[in-house]
Structures are given as C-alpha cells and as structure tokens.
Amino acid sequence: MPAVRQKLLRWYDTAARDLPWRQTRDPYAIWVSEVMLQQTRVETVVPYYQRFLASFPTPRALAEADEDAVLSHWSGLGYYRRARLLHAGVKEVVTQYGGRIPEDADSRRSLPGVGRYTSGAIGSIAFDKEEPVVDGNVTRVLARLFRIDTPVGASATTNRLWDEAAQLVPGERPGDLNQALMELGATICTPKRPQCKSCPIAGECKAYASDEVDALPVPRARKAPKEVQLAAVVATRGRGSEVEVWLVRSEQSLFGGLWGLPMLGREAVDESDARRALREARISARLDPEPAAQIAHVLTHRRLQIDVFRATAARGTESETLRRFDPQQLGRVGISTLTKKLLAAALPG
Numbered sequence: 001m002p003a004v005r006q007k008l009l010r011w012y013d014t015a016a017r018d019l020p021w022r023q024t025r026d027p028y029a030i031w032v033s034e035v036m037l038q039q040t041r042v043e044t045v046v047p048y049y050q051r052f053l054a055s056f057p058t059p060r061a062l063a064e065a066d067e068d069a070v071l072s073h074w075s076g077l078g079y080y081r082r083a084r085l086l087h088a089g090v091k092e093v094v095t096q097y098g099g100r101i102p103e104d105a106d107s108r109r110s111l112p113g114v115g116r117y118t119s120g121a122i123g124s125i126a127f128d129k130e131e132p133v134v135d136g137n138v139t140r141v142l143a144r145l146f147r148i149d150t151p152v153g154a155s156a157t158t159n160r161l162w163d164e165a166a167q168l169v170p171g172e173r174p175g176d177l178n179q180a181l182m183e184l185g186a187t188i189c190t191p192k193r194p195q196c197k198s199c200p201i202a203g204e205c206k207a208y209a210s211d212e213v214d215a216l217p218v219p220r221a222r223k224a225p226k227e228v229q230l231a232a233v234v235a236t237r238g239r240g241s242e243v244e245v246w247l248v249r250s251e252q253s254l255f256g257g258l259w260g261l262p263m264l265g266r267e268a269v270d271e272s273d274a275r276r277a278l279r280e281a282r283i284s285a286r287l288d289p290e291p292a293a294q295i296a297h298v299l300t301h302r303r304l305q306i307d308v309f310r311a312t313a314a315r316g317t318e319s320e321t322l323r324r325f326d327p328q329q330l331g332r333v334g335i336s337t338l339t340k341k342l343l344a345a346a347l348p349g
C-alpha cells in the first residue's frame, strides 16, 4: 500500500495538530500521553499531561511517588485503573530495566498495563519500530478504507484490523504513519459527517467508492447502561472550619483504590443502607434519617442514582482503609469527580 502510506505521511506533515506529546520522542512521555488519551479527549488530556510530567518527569520520579500523589494528578480524568497500572508499569521499568523503557517489544508488552496498542505506540513513535497500532480512530479509518463490514469487537474484525495496520506500517517513519492514521480518524474520518472531500486517501477508500461511509464501521451490539441505586454517607466530625470528613478506600469500590464516601447499593435504597454503609466502614455516627441530596451520575456502563445522607459526630479508628480528611485538603489526594460532587452536595455549611 505504498500510495496510501505516502499520501498519509504527506498529509500528516501539513495537517497534524501541534500537541505537546508530538514534540518529544521520550518513550516515557509518550507512554503517559497514550495512557491518558485512552477514553479521554485530547483537549482534556493536554493540561493533565503537562502537570503530570512536570511533577513526575522521569520513570524513576513516578516510580518513587506515593500512590495518592499519582492519583491526585489523575483526579478528573477518570478510569483510575489506568493510573495505577501506569504506576505499576513504571516501577517495573525501574526495577527490571534500570529506569529505561525497553526497546524490545516483548519486554515492553510484559509491563503491567502495556497492551498491544500502547506498546505499538511507544515502539513506533519513540523507537521507530514498525509496530502497528489500532485504537478507535484507526479502527474507523481502516474499516472504511478496506470496507470491513463485520462488527467492531468481534474477533474476526479485530484480527483483520491489526493485519491491515501491520501491512501499512512497514517503511519510513512508522511512528508518523501510525499517528497519521489516528489523526485522520480524529479530524477528517470522524464518526459523523466525515470530510471525505478533504481526505488524502479518498481515492483509495473502498467505503467512499461504494457510498457506504456512514454504515461503517459496523458498531458492536451495545448493552443498555445498568441503573444502580446507592446510598452514600457524608460522615463528619466537628463543625464550621474544624469539620473533618471520613473517607474509605476499597479496591472493590466503583473507583477502586481511590478515597471515597462509604457507599452501598441495591435495587431501592433507604436509610438502613446508609446505616449499613457506616457499619461496614466501622464508623459510629448520628445519621440523618432523610437524604440531604439526591444525585444522578453516569459512568460508561452504569447510571447511578445516589441518595446522600449526612451523619454527624462521626467516630472511628483511622486505618489503611479509613481516614479523616479536612475537606480543604482533598485536592492533594486521589478522589473521583463523583466524590467531589457528593461532598459539594452534602457537606454541612
């Protein structure tokens, strides 16, 4: 496919957006950017990426950082598991590879959190390796370019996409070729109203030729988001500027590993669930019988309805999983956007 390759590279040279991670070939910086960009928009990622690298400029700096500090830099980006896997991966780079990200693809792929996509991005962009990448944008471009009409997510489709990407990548500038595919998907070959008339590879595009652009890629069958009812408790000690709030940390919670409110859910929640959430967190407190607020929150696969209860004069014994916080200090620890929202709705005064 030399013609497609050439056209993509020529287009990329003139049309690529100027993004901070495109000004470096540091494999660590590229790793950070790729992890942040998974499921998150470019405009959102830019300031997070800059702050993260300013605080943790090297794999060693990140490996030595406290998990709370890492998660607080991620707070608001969501999908916190990504941050924890990146942290684990970088620790392994330090212990196994002396702080240098391995050039060899098999070693890279063995790092926690580094799948085929992330490994391909680091390998091609930082090390000039002819390794393919397939993400959502590349999937859309390739499905249209080659008229792949099986559903996204089906194993036959995945295999075909990776095969096509692997055939395109060999040659000069493999990293730029991969980025050109991603950039084309992000800016021209968009899900709705793609700009085929301005597309550098319209002449080779099978979907364009057969007028099937809008029908491709064939979406995966979607499950309806699950409705979940939850009771959350804002348990506080003290008053006014002295107030402190109890937070719990559980690997099993919705926001695995982040500090959050005691929370429990079932089909219909009431005060008894809030009481049980306090008991499970080992907090004793005076619970208001009625919720102070009702909050709706949407996650990728779940629609949450949360009754937020207040509990005052709360006592407990601090531990690895239960701690009191001054609400003003919460910016320094990892808490989710949802926890912030619940606290804003129900913290007294």
Ligand code: SF4
Pocket (backbone or CB within 6 Å): 141, 144, 145, 188, 189, 190, 194, 195, 196, 197, 199, 200, 201, 202, 203, 205, 206, 207, 208, 213
């Ligand atoms: S011609 Fe249209 S559908 Fe085909 S790759 Fe270009 S933008 Fe996408």
